[in-house]
Amino acid sequence: MASKKTVPITRPTLEAHGAYAPSFKKIIGSGMLTTAGHVREFEERTAKYLGVKYCVATSSCTAGLMLVFKHLGLRGEVIMPSFTFLASGLPVLWNNLTPVFADIDPHTYCLDPEAVEKLINKKTAAIFATHVFGVPAEVEKLRALARKYKLKLVFDAAHAFGSSHQGLPVGGFGHAEVFSLSPTKVLTAGEGGIVATNDKALATFVKAGRNYGDMGQNDITHVGLSARMPELSAALGLRSLRKLDANLKRRRAAAAYLIGELAKTEPNLHFQKIPAGAETTFKDFSVYVDPKTLGYTRDDLHDYFASRGVTTRKYFYPPLHKMKAYRGARKGSLAVTERITKNVLSLPMYAHLTKADMDRIIRVFKEFVHAR
Ligand SMILES: Cc1ncc(COP(=O)(O)O)c(C=O)c1O
CATH class of the missing domain: 3.90.1150.10 (Aspartate Aminotransferase, domain 1)
Known part of the structure; x- marks a missing residue:
């Protein structure tokens, strides 16, 4: 009685478990469970797919965004939508910044650049837009505002791995774009995040930041998180990327x-x-x-x-x-x-x-x- 079964809101589209077996076996056999070859390969392949210089894998989109804002070292206000996922603003709050909610476009549901401009003042430090449900935000207009008022521009790209704008993949806009790889996302690693950027210093900071703030020198250079991506997640993500x-x-x-x-x-x-x-x-x-x-x-x-x-x-x-x-x-x-x-x-x-x-x-x- 198929019609009696509930239709779920979403489910990850996975392969039969045998498809994951070779890489899972390799990982278990190697004893390298975190931030090793699969994570590196996943970072390289996602960067290539997105056409960006750097992708850094993290344990979640939220952790990735927390580190991006930490790197930007801002004070004051961040203009962002209120119509977004409940966690979107947490990286702003964790960095002691004040969210300023701007209205959205009635058709795309993404941040309205005119509403953003009205809220810019001396305290404004950044614009932080969400690609809502995967629909790209108005990147050119937001970029023009960021340039005009000398603001940072960050995208919550949690929904948008695989979206594109004028033929360019979402991922290369602004100072950084951060994707979520949780099970409701089209590209999934079980859980995880990808910080995409063309800024080497930002990528280096996030790499250290996901590992407490340590680049492997046993000397913490800044306040980081424990937010690495496990190898098993990267292996899942690599299969998901292929499909x-x-x-x-x-x-x-x-x-x-x-x-x-x-x-x-x-x-x-x-x-x-x-x-x-x-x-x-x-x-x-x-x-x-x-x-x-x-x-x-x-x-x-x-x-x-x-x-x-x-x-x-x-x-x-x-x-x-x-x-x-x-x-x-x-x-x-x-x-x-x-x-x-x-x-x-x-x-x-x-x-x-x-x-x-x-x-x-x-x-x-x-x-x-x-x-x-
Ligand atoms: C728009 C948006 N931002 C951020 C997040 C948080 O992602 P994560 O669970 O990977 O931290 C989500 C999660 O669904 C989201 O939908």
Whole structure:
């Protein structure tokens, strides 16, 4: 009874366990469990894929971002979105910086450069943008602002390994871009992060920083973390990287099919805009439910899907400026953020989502719409 099984929001697309066996055997046999050959190979291959000079593997995206901000040595304010994952701002807080929340574009859900510029003042030290659900942020406009006001520019690229902007892979923009390799990401290492940069000093700092701040000289040069990537994770990541393009193709085809079919049922349902010249990973596949035109809410849709065994998620809800850890933040007008956070719903998405599961999602959606 396949239809009784819950459709998950996402699952990592893994190979049969035998595919991992040779490298796992090698790692166990060598006794080198952390930051050895597989991590180095993973760093080299990801740097090549992204077209950047350096990739440094860490234990998580959060740890990578903490080290990037530590290296930048900033004081004052960092302008960032509130519509992002709850952990996005933690590297800012850990570095004793003040988040300043700027509004987002109503179609791409990424940071709105005009809203950013309005918030720049003497205390502003950096702009920190998220490529939301894999859709690239407005890199040129943000870069122009960073140049004009002499600010650092960092990207939370957690969702975006495999995204591109004007033919260039996400990864080479700003001072650094940091990816997450947790199980919900298209490129996964179980857990992990990748700091991508063209800045040698930054890469060297993060390499030492993931190892307490020690470059192997037994002399800590700065305050670091214990944030290395295990070899087994790097081996998983290497296999995931080999399959990345094929998995991205399947996700994009799945998203195109879902968009076409859902829009047939509900022409006024909206989807996240992918700007011309950009490609997304569809780390999340979301629909925008406008209660005024549709007569039902995002929450109604969420609850109906849940009652019919289809898992959906309210990403990102609540937004950061509503969370206790961020209460010291400054903020601009967040009217678009407030609207998007209430109306966006992520539906199941993964590379091995079957046609039968997609048709079930579409059927449940049709039932929901027609019952109203
Ligand atoms: C936008 C964003 N930033 C940061 C993170 C944190 O990543 P990690 O769990 O690798 O630290 C996530 C995790 O999902 C995320 O979605």
